[in-house]
Amino acid sequence: MAENELVYRVVRNDEEQYSIWLAGRETPAGWHHEGTEGTREECLAHIEKVWTDMRPLSLRNRMAELDA
Template identity: 75%
Template sequence: MSTQDTNSEPGYRVVHNDEEQFSIWRTDRELPAGWHAEGTEGTRQECLDHIAQVWTDMRPRSLRQRMAGASV
């Protein structure tokens, strides 16, 4: 294994599911069923930083919708 192989970090992408939950996934791997690329790619830390900015409500979408309906 070369020095470059041990020092290079794989690329990552931000992914989300239908419940609007976020995660990161390596760009060299096929996405698991139910997850979709959000559009952001970069280092692991760049992707995690992006998620920290955009995922401000950790509740799944279905729970947010139920709670919004209960308050009406």
């Protein structure tokens, strides 16, 4: 199967970090299907659009607590 024929899905972990995974494979432990599927390029473009803060959620929450 050619690379451009593969279907990927966007996955996200509890720290709101994103990755892509082949759609036909079991999602790795600790990751959840985010809802987006498509070509590798489509999935990476979606991640680039939605993942605007690369810091893990726990760090963002801690920094917000310190600012309060």
